[in-house]
Amino acid sequence: MPAPNRPMPVDMLCFAVYSAAHAFNRAYRPLLARHGLTYPQYLVLLLLWADDGQTVSELGAPLFLDSGTLTPLLRRLESAGHIRRERDREDERQVRIRLTGRGRALEAELADVPAAIGCAVGMPAAELRELTGRIRELGRTLRATAGSEMDGDGDGA
Amino acid sequence: MPAPNRPMPVDMLCFAVYSAAHAFNRAYRPLLARHGLTYPQYLVLLLLWADDGQTVSELGAPLFLDSGTLTPLLRRLESAGHIRRERDREDERQVRIRLTGRGRALEAELADVPAAIGCAVGMPAAELRELTGRIRELGRTLRATAGSEMDGDGDGA
DNA sequence: CCTAATTAAATTGCGCGCAATACATCTAAT
DNA sequence: ATTAGATGTATTGCGCGCAATTTAATTAGG
Structure with a gap:
């Protein structure tokens, strides 16, 4: 009878992607940690540096993240002084995310x-x-x- | 003066890997959730189906995971009845992970x-x-x- | 108008993933 | 034997990531 021929993690595309994602995270960590940032926070800042004042949903769409992930992340960016969060005057359901001076300065520091x-x-x-x-x-x-x-x-x- | 030419997440290799990893996770989730498993738990089971009785470190090496991640994950697999954890008689520092009958049966159910x-x-x-x-x-x-x-x-x- | 349905965020709960630390066991050197 | 160092797990704390639910604001229908 033939061997079971089980899929092993090391041979699988999903696992290669999974472990490469962790490897990227570990590569970014020391570069971002000195500014108190995480990799997902850095991604959000990249979006804001390109287009300030986006809503939570607008930030989440390109990242495939929802408010369940973004809300606490943005709160941490806010308490670190990098962004402000203000309800949209036109549509009070939405929250607009705006960089502070400190948040804008990070762009150069992380260049x-x-x-x-x-x-x-x-x-x-x-x-x-x-x-x-x-x-x-x-x-x-x-x-x-x-x-x-x-x-x-x-x-x- | 030229545009800042900022890197945007959507164009970056790290982000492609990051979001593909999440996409795999979401693809596996409904397949594994009906058996109460997560994707990392499934990876551990794949290793155990191929070679039962490995230590925590032996499981962690190919997955690039340490005991900080594996210990609670294995505890959940144990309380779900899929594995047993027993200290190695020869070296009491090590913990050997062994499949239960239920854990072995999962291999066929997830085939x-x-x-x-x-x-x-x-x-x-x-x-x-x-x-x-x-x-x-x-x-x-x-x-x-x-x-x-x-x-x-x-x-x- | 006033209600019903929709939409945007926030909240809750749980499982990673990892750094840092703690603890127990084993090994080596004296 | 004793002790110092190394090794294997466990623990703690924090930040995602996501499903499910909740709350508030807007829009659509009658």
């Missing part, structure tokens, strides 16, 4: 972070773009399939 | 999970292997660079 991470990745720009595109496409496919019950006969990623 | 995920990924086997290998290599590179201070001039992944 070298992308280069440091790029160095840690150690990949030519072209390959980096190509790999990023393939993983983004993977995410899109997974999100598209999610919710619909699955019982096909794929390869066990 | 269709890999296929369901493979279907959600929707990728030819050859491409799947190639992409898995590239992301694993990315993780290896990041872990190798982690710890050493970085201040090069990469591309901002």
Whole structure:
């Protein structure tokens, strides 16, 4: 009889993605910790530096995060003095997130972070773009399939 | 003067990996939740099905997880009746993790999970292997660079 | 108008993931 | 044997991430 041929984490696409995500988190941690930031907080700041005054939902959409995650995260950014949160005058349901001077100043202080991470990745720009595109496409496919019950006969990623 | 040319999450490799990891988690969730399992718990069970009686450290090594994460996770698997935890007679520092009958039975009950995920990924086997290998290599590179201070001039992944 | 349905945030509860620390056991060196 | 160091787990504290629920504000319908 043939061996069970079980999928092992080390061989699985899902696990490669899972552990690479943790590896990125660990790479960012020392760079961001000296400013008291976490990686998800840094992502939110990137969005705000590009477009200040977004609502919680507008920030959550590109990050695929909801208010359950963002509300406490934003509260921490607020108590650290990086942002302010104010109800929208036009629609009081919404909360607009605005950078403080301190929050804006962080952009310059963290300007070298992308280069440091790029160095840690150690990949030519072209390959980096190509790999990023393939993983983004993977995410899109997974999100598209999610919710619909699955019982096909794929390869066990 | 040129635009600031800020890195945006949507364009970054780290974010593609981050959001793909969450997408996998969401894809696994409904498949595992009916058995009361989480994705990391499923990874541990995969290792145990292949080799029962491993120590906490032996389980943690391939997953890049330490006892701070595994101890409570294993306690939950134990109270769910899937595993037993017993101190090693030879070396009482170590804790050996052994499947119960219930834990072993889960392997058959979850046999269709890999296929369901493979279907959600929707990728030819050859491409799947190639992409898995590239992301694993990315993780290896990041872990190798982690710890050493970085201040090069990469591309901002 | 006034209600019903919708929408935006916030809240609650739980399970990671990890740094830092504590504790027990084992090993080595004297 | 005693002690010092190393090793394996456990504990504590904090910040996500997400499902489920709640609250408040807006919109739509009658």
